[in-house]
Each structure stands twice: as C-alpha cells, then as structure tokens.
Amino acid sequence: MGLLETTEQESLRETARRFMRERMPLSHLRQLRDGRSSDGLSREVWRELAALGLAGITIPSRHGGMGLGWTELGVVLEECGRTLAPSPMMSTGVLGTTALILGGAPAQLREWLPLIASGEKLLSLAHDEGSRHAPYDVGTRASLGPDGYRLQGEKVLVLDGHIADAFIVVSRTSGSLGDREGLTLFLVPAQASGLHVTRTLLVDSRNAARVRLDDVLATPRDILGTLDRGAEVLDPLLDRARVALSAEMLGSLSEVFERTLAQLKTRRQFGAPIGSFQALKHRAARLHCEVTRTRAIVTEAQHALDEDRATVPLLASATKAKASDTFLHVANEAVQLHGGMGVTDACDIGLFLKRARVAAMTFGDGAFHRDRFARLRGY
Amino acid sequence: MRIAEPDGHLRQHLRHWLEENCPPAMRMPMAGEEDEVWGGTRAVFKHPDSRLWLERMASRGFTAPTWPVECGGAGLSPAQANILEEELRHLGCRPPLHSLGLWMLGPVLLRFGSEAQKRRHLPPIARGALRWCQGYSEPEAGSDLAGVRTRAVLDGDHYIVSGQKTWTSHAAVSDWMFCLVRTGAESARHEGLGFLLVDLSSPGVDIRPIRLISGESPFCETFFDDVRVPAENLVGQPGQGWKIAMSLLEHERAWISRLGDADFTREEPLAVLARRYLGDEPGPLRDAVQRDRMAQVDMDRLCNASAVRLAVESMEAGHALGPESSVLKLQAMELRQRWRELKVELAGFQGLGWEGPGFSAEELRITRDWLRSRAHSIEGGTSEIHLNIIAKRVLGLPD
Ligand SMILES: Cc1cc2nc3c(=O)[nH]c(=O)nc-3n(C[C@H](O)[C@H](O)[C@H](O)COP(=O)(O)OP(=O)(O)OC[C@H]3O[C@@H](n4cnc5c(N)ncnc54)[C@H](O)[C@@H]3O)c2cc1C
Numbered sequence: 001m002g003l004l005e006t007t008e009q010e011s012l013r014e015t016a017r018r019f020m021r022e023r024m025p026l027s028h029l030r031q032l033r034d035g036r037s038s039d040g041l042s043r044e045v046w047r048e049l050a051a052l053g054l055a056g057i058t059i060p061s062r063h064g065g066m067g068l069g070w071t072e073l074g075v076v077l078e079e080c081g082r083t084l085a086p087s088p089m090m091s092t093g094v095l096g097t098t099a100l101i102l103g104g105a106p107a108q109l110r111e112w113l114p115l116i117a118s119g120e121k122l123l124s125l126a127h128d129e130g131s132r133h134a135p136y137d138v139g140t141r142a143s144l145g146p147d148g149y150r151l152q153g154e155k156v157l158v159l160d161g162h163i164a165d166a167f168i169v170v171s172r173t174s175g176s177l178g179d180r181e182g183l184t185l186f187l188v189p190a191q192a193s194g195l196h197v198t199r200t201l202l203v204d205s206r207n208a209a210r211v212r213l214d215d216v217l218a219t220p221r222d223i224l225g226t227l228d229r230g231a232e233v234l235d236p237l238l239d240r241a242r243v244a245l246s247a248e249m250l251g252s253l254s255e256v257f258e259r260t261l262a263q264l265k266t267r268r269q270f271g272a273p274i275g276s277f278q279a280l281k282h283r284a285a286r287l288h289c290e291v292t293r294t295r296a297i298v299t300e301a302q303h304a305l306d307e308d309r310a311t312v313p314l315l316a317s318a319t320k321a322k323a324s325d326t327f328l329h330v331a332n333e334a335v336q337l338h339g340g341m342g343v344t345d346a347c348d349i350g351l352f353l354k355r356a357r358v359a360a361m362t363f364g365d366g367a368f369h370r371d372r373f374a375r376l377r378g379y
Numbered sequence: 380m381r382i383a384e385p386d387g388h389l390r391q392h393l394r395h396w397l398e399e400n401c402p403p404a405m406r407m408p409m410a411g412e413e414d415e416v417w418g419g420t421r422a423v424f425k426h427p428d429s430r431l432w433l434e435r436m437a438s439r440g441f442t443a444p445t446w447p448v449e450c451g452g453a454g455l456s457p458a459q460a461n462i463l464e465e466e467l468r469h470l471g472c473r474p475p476l477h478s479l480g481l482w483m484l485g486p487v488l489l490r491f492g493s494e495a496q497k498r499r500h501l502p503p504i505a506r507g508a509l510r511w512c513q514g515y516s517e518p519e520a521g522s523d524l525a526g527v528r529t530r531a532v533l534d535g536d537h538y539i540v541s542g543q544k545t546w547t548s549h550a551a552v553s554d555w556m557f558c559l560v561r562t563g564a565e566s567a568r569h570e571g572l573g574f575l576l577v578d579l580s581s582p583g584v585d586i587r588p589i590r591l592i593s594g595e596s597p598f599c600e601t602f603f604d605d606v607r608v609p610a611e612n613l614v615g616q617p618g619q620g621w622k623i624a625m626s627l628l629e630h631e632r633a634w635i636s637r638l639g640d641a642d643f644t645r646e647e648p649l650a651v652l653a654r655r656y657l658g659d660e661p662g663p664l665r666d667a668v669q670r671d672r673m674a675q676v677d678m679d680r681l682c683n684a685s686a687v688r689l690a691v692e693s694m695e696a697g698h699a700l701g702p703e704s705s706v707l708k709l710q711a712m713e714l715r716q717r718w719r720e721l722k723v724e725l726a727g728f729q730g731l732g733w734e735g736p737g738f739s740a741e742e743l744r745i746t747r748d749w750l751r752s753r754a755h756s757i758e759g760g761t762s763e764i765h766l767n768i769i770a771k772r773v774l775g776l777p778d
Contacts, residue, residue: 275770
C-alpha cells in the first residue's frame with residue numbers, strides 16, 4: 001500500500017483541524033493553565049470530540065468506534081498537536097483503548113470500549129516508576145493472597161491520572177526489576193481503596209499524576225492479557241503509543257516551524273525581512289529537511305502498524321527518536337529566531353518548547369530509542 | 380494496492396519474461412562500482428552476462444520503460460513501469476545500464492527536444508550504445524552556473540564553440556556531452572544561454588583527466604577550440620538553455636537521492652564492521668559513543684528511504700517533484716558522508732591505509748571511499764546552493 005494520503009484521510013484531517021482550531025486552540029490551553037483548572041482539560045469539549053467519532057477512531061465499530069487504523073489516528077493526533085490540545089486522546093484514546101484491544105477479555109471490551117468511544121469514561125496507564133522511561137524496571141508488586149492480588153508500589157507520569165475512571169497498572173507478579181518476564185497488567189478502578197492519586201503540575205501544563213498503590217486489591221478477572229506475560233501486551237502497546245505520540249509531535253513541530261517561517265517573512269531588521277539573511281535562510285532550510293524526514297518516518301511507521309509488519313519495533317524506535325529530537329531542535333530554533341519575543345510567556349512559541357521536553361521524555365527519548373534500535377539491529 | 384486486473388496480467392507476463400531472460404549471474408548483488416555497466420563505445424563489461432542482460436532488456440525497451448517505442452522505450456505508463464521495477468526487485472536483478480542519458484538527458488529531450496532529436500539520440504541511449512556526460516561547470520561558473528562563458532557562435536548552419544568546461548565526470552570515456560553554452564551576450568546572464576549536444580569526437584575537442592584526493596581520476600577538463608557543432612544539435616531555442624538545464628537538474632537530484640541508498644545495501648552492515656574492529660563479544664558494543672552514532676546514521680537512513688518512497692509515489696501519482704528534490708539530494712548525500720566517515724572511524728588504524736601490505740582490499744576501499752564522499756556535498760550542486768533553493772523556492776523566503 002502506498003504512503004500518500006487518501007481522500008478519506010484528507011477529509012478526516014479537515015474535520016479534526018477545524019475542530020481543534022475552533023474548540024481547542026492554543027488559547028484553550030492557556031485558559032486551563034491560567035484559570036488553574038482542576039481537571040486540566042475540558043470534559044465537555046472531549047465529549048464533543050467523541051461525538052464526532054474521534055475518541056474511538058481505532059475502536060471496532062461493533063463496540064461503538066470508527067474501526068479505522070493507525071494512519072487515521074495519526075492524522076487526528078497531528079491536528080491535536082498543532083494546537084497542543086489538552087485532551088485524553090493519548091491516555092484514553094491511545095493507551096487505554098489499545099491495552100484493551102490487545103489484552104482485554106470479551107467482557108472487558110464490552111464494558112469499556114463503548115464508554116470510551118462516547119467520551120464518558122477515561123483510562124490511564126500507570127507504568128513508569130523511576131526518573132526515565134524503562135519498560136521492564138517495574139518494582140510494583142502484585143502478591144497473591146487468599147482474597148486476590150495485593151498491589152503495592154508507586155507510579156510516575158501517569159497521563160490524566162487525576163481524572164481517570166480506571167488504571168491499567170503494570171505490576172510484577174514474578175521475577176525481579178528489569179526482567180521482561182513476570183509482568184502482569186491489572187485494570188483497577190480509580191475508587192479502589194488504597195489507591196492514592198496526586199496530580200503533578202508539569203512544565204507543559206498538561207496532565208500527569210503520581211499514583212501510589214497501598215495494598216490495592218485486584219482479582220484474576222482484572223488481568224489484561226496473561227499472568228506473568230504482560231510484556232506481550234505492554235511491548236506492542238508502547239510501540240503504538242510511541243508512534244502515536246510521534247504523530248502528535250509531528251503536528252506540534254510542523255506548527256511551530258510554520259509560525260517561525262511566518263516570523264522570518266514579516267519581522268524586519270536592517271530595513272529588510274530577517275528571512276532574507278542567508279544565515280537564517282539556511283537554518284530554516286535545514287529545519288525543513290528535518291521536518292520532511294520526520295514526516296516520512298512517522299508515515300512509514302503508521303503504515304507498518306496498519307500492515308502489521310515485523311519491523312514495527314524498529315520503526316517505532318526510529319520514529320520516536322526522530323520525532324523527539326526534531327521537535328526539541330525545531331522548538332529551540334523557533335525561540336532563537338523569534339528573538340526576545342520568543343522567551344516571553346505571551347508568545348506561544350514557549351508553549352511548544354515546553355511541550356517538546358515533556359513529549360520527548362514520554363515513552364523514551366532519543367537516547368533511549370537509539371539504544372533500543374541498536375539492540376534490535378544486533379549491535 | 381492500486382494494481383488493477385489487466386496490470387495483474389502484465390505482472391505475470393513480466394515475471395515470466397524476466398525469469399527466462401535474466402542470466403543467474405545478473406541476479407546477484409553487485410560487488411562494487413566495477414560491476415556497473417555504463418555503456419558507450421568504450422563500454423566495459425566485467426561479466427560477459429552483463430552484455431547479454433543489457434541487450435535483452437534493451438531489445439524489449441525495458442532500459443527506458445516509459446519512453447515511446449520509437450525512441451527505444453517500451454511505451455509503459457508510470458504505473459506499469461513501476462510493476463516492472465517491482466518485478467526486477469523481486470528477482471534481485473541488477474540494473475542493466477547506468478546512464479546519465481537515461482536518467483537526465485532523456486526526460487529533457489522528451490520534453491524539449493525536436494522529433495528529429497528524439498529519434499536520433501534516444502534509441503542509442505536506451506541501448507547503451509553511446510555514453511553521455513554533463514558539461515555545465517566551468518572554472519568561473521561553479522555554483523553560479525549562469526556565469527557560463529563557453530561561447531557558441533552561429534556560423535551558417537553550425538555553431539562554433541570555444542571555451543573550457545571543468546569537472547566533467549567521465550568525459551574521457553564518453554561519446555557525447557550535453558552542455559550549457561553562451562549563445563547570446565555575456566550581460567544577458569540566464570537569458571543568453573543555450574543547451575547544446577556536442578559529439579566529443581569532433582575536431583578541436585581536448586579532454587584532460589584531473590586527479591582527486593581519493594587517487595581516482597574520473598573527472599576531466601574539456602577544452603573546445605573552435606569546435607564546429609551542427610546547429611540542429613541545439614535543444615529548444617537559443618535563449619532557453621537555462622530553463623532546460625534546470626529541468627535536467629531536477630532529474631539529476633531525484634536520481635542521486637534514489638541511488639543514494641544502493642551502497643548501503645551493497646556493503647557490509649555497520650554492525651558487522653563494528654564487531655570486527657571494536658571487539659566482538661555478544662551484547663551491546665562497548666563503545667557507547669560510536670554505537671549511538673551508528674544508530675543515528677542507521678535511523679536517518681530509514682527516514683531518508685521513506686522520504687524517497689513518498690516522493691517517488693507522489694511523482695507516480697502525477698505531481699512534479701520540483702524543488703523538493705533539493706531536500707532529498709541534500710539529505711541523501713550528507714548522510715552518505717556521515718556513513719563513510721563513521722566507517723573510517725570504526726576501522727581505526729586499519730582505516731588509514733593507502734596501498735600495499737598491512738591492509739585488506741576492503742580496508743583500502745573504506746579509506747578511499749571516505750575521501751571520495753567529501754565530494755557528495757559539492758557535486759550535483761553544493762549543500763549551500765540546495766539550502767538556497769529550499770529557502771527560496773520551497774519555503775518562499777524573500778531575497
Ligand atoms: C565529484 C564531482 C563530480 C562533478 N561532476 C560534474 C559533471 O559531470 N559535470 C559538471 O558540469 N559539473 C560537475 N561537477 C561540478 C559541480 O557541479 C561543482 O563543483 C559545484 O557546482 C560547485 O562549484 P565550484 O566547484 O565552482 O564551487 P564554488 O561555486 O566556487 O563554491 C565554493 C564554496 O562557496 C559556496 N557558495 C558559492 N555560492 C554560494 C552562495 N550563493 N551562497 C552560499 N554559498 C555559496 C559553495 O557552496 C562552496 O562551499 C562535479 C563536481 C564534483 C566534486
């Protein structure tokens with residue numbers, strides 16, 4: 001199958017773009033931030049988005065979704081990225097949905113997917129524990145007792161954790177820290193006793209929380225996937241999340257680059273538009289090349305997911321590394337090329353710079369993925 | 380899949396034909412540049428099957444699949460040519476012919492050439508009978524091609540050409556040259572140029588090789604001393620040379636970026652090289668810095684391959700590549716440079732040999748390929764010139 005966008009994908013992009021511009025423009029994020037919104041997003045706008053079918057893009061139609069693929073999801077995420085839209089798209093639309101589809105029992109699917117598609121319920125993945133992304137460094141224990149599993153541990157950077165209706169908790173049922181074997185995923189409701197959620201305020205004003213599990217009770221029916229073999233769900237889940245987040249980053253970095261180009265064309269110094277200076281032209285041209293490369297690999301990875309190619313892990317790492325590095329590079333350059341204005345809070349450019357940092361660290365930064373890529377390539 | 384029923388039939392037919400006609404030796408990857416066939420009256424065929432393979436492919440017009448049959452092509456649509464390419468790849472067939480005539484001059488002649496020019500020049504190109512070289516650069520006109528001074532003055536039904544070209548790759552083994560000449564006043568810059576086809580066996584043509592830092596000598600300076608060239612060899616109109624020359628450059632860039640990936644697959648993977656020179660215990664390499672750089676080059680290569688794939692699909696869908704070709708050229712060539720440099724570094728002391736004992740043939744090659752690769756960001760337009768093109772024509776930044 002070709003990589004070019006189809007007419008259906010183009011019109012989906014149009015729908016998403018219009019919605020984001022009208023209902024979740026950059027000022028929306030500012031309002032939530034400056035008004036110290038307790039949710040950190042608007043549930044009302046999320047339900048509107050869901051009404052367009054966009055919350056359940058990859059959910060099969062028999063469960064109330066659109067039943068589309070990763071390329072389509074990517075198109076929508078890219079548009080979310082353009083306005084830095086604060087929405088549960090990543091936590092619920094990508095992570096929660098995908099975890100269920102990959103590992104959920106029929107009853108779990110029937111219970112959750114329609115409510116996700118309609119925008120009523122939010123899910124969250126509670127996974128990372130240390131100071132950087134490390135998929136198998138899971139110390140949270142789930143010990144089997146007479147009444148079920150008892151979960152004990154602490155999670156960081158839990159996206160939308162403070163407003164989630166339930167958590168997918170990655171825990172260790174055997175093995176030790178760093179082992180791929182011995183992980184188990186539990187679906188735990190937010191009101192479970194012993195579950196403590198603290199909202200953290202991150203530099204990008206988007207939503208993440210810390211979650212402490214203090215003897216939280218779960219039963220074998222709450223397991224997603226197979227006992228001790230949670231990595232079989234977690235690995236493909238994370239690769240999908242990496243590609244999806246890269247698509248969102250692609251939207252953000254394209255937007256910040258375009259805004260910078262506009263600045264180069266209009267801002268005048270020395271009696272000429274600053275974009276007429278070759279020192280800046282060449283920097284802009286190099287940024288364009290990086291944006292082109294990033295777009296190409298994101299598109300390739302989305303198609304690889306849709307076609308279920310064996311190279312998905314390799315491509316997911318290449319894509320996340322590229323998108324993370326490009327976004328940071330473009331955002332840094334954007335600030336510099338905007339001059340003094342670029343470092344003011346009133347200028348939107350800084351919002352992109354902040355987002356670039358957080359997005360780059362989420363699900364592994366460039367260094368993490370180059371290491372993983374090298375391992376997959378055998379060196 | 381956009382392949383419709385009748386094309387499925389074509390695929391079957393092509394697969395069958397290729398299986399019957401492609402000699403087994405031509406289904407092996409090429410060992411190096413010496414296996415490439417460039418045609419011309421001084422053609423070199425390292426393997427006898429190379430000649431057979433070229434003849435068979437040319438007999439069906441498959442060296443230039445989209446060209447009209449009367450021009451030596453097969454008259455296929457772009458989509459059909461794509462099927463042929465896929466089938467060739469499927470069988471692992473070597474390209475039967477490498478040629479500036481096929482990649483660059485042909486498309487330009489089809490667009491700007493007269494009927495007579497097409498019928499005369501295209502069939503020998505498609506057969507690999509004549510080899511062409513590119514005469515754009517001059518000592519005073521490198522990046523600034525509009526500064527070309529080689530003069531072509533009309534004298535009856537001939538142009539009298541005098542001047543000097545430089546960096547003409549492979550001129551000494553070529554039969555003809557397509558060149559940019561000044562047919563009008565010096566002050567007219569772009570408007571005073573013409574695109575002329577010159578038979579290099581004409582009296583007054585003198586070709587001298589230039590040696591490179593890599594020790595090789597494929598380049599030449601070419602001197603024209605009152606060379607008589609029939610006026611019918613001018614393509615288009617006298618003032619149209621710039622437009623034609625630039626159109627040709629877009630094909631050049633697209634072709635350079637497409638070929639840019641070939642060496643990566645032909646040569647030893649970085650991982651194998653690294654294990655040999657950095658120590659070969661299993662697990663991640665100990666030199667974390669080199670390993671990180673390897674991964675970066677490796678990933679960027681994937682990114683470039685996808686970018687080329689997108690561009691090719693877009694061209695096949697009927698969109699002109701235009702100035703975006705500069706993006707592909709720039710990236711593909713700078714990536715190759717990084718890769719060559721990395722190989723020398725991974726090889727350590729073994730990457731420093733020039734000739735004689737102490738170094739394997741591959742090691743000597745790594746050194747020389749690195750030196751050769753420094754030209755990648757110069758030939759086909761320097762990186763700076765491509766950045767100018769991208770800034771102005773892709774991004775619309777002001778002058
Ligand atoms: C291996 C190789 C093969 C070649 N093959 C051929 C061939 O077959 N036929 C042919 O016609 N030519 C060929 N060339 C010539 C090639 O196209 C020129 O070398 C190239 O265009 C640069 O011109 P120059 O060498 O005169 O450098 P210059 O133009 O003198 O450039 C010197 C430096 O100045 C920079 N510069 C120049 N102008 C600008 C500007 N406006 N803005 C910013 N920077 C600028 C350049 O980027 C470069 O870094 C070949 C060159 C090489 C190295």
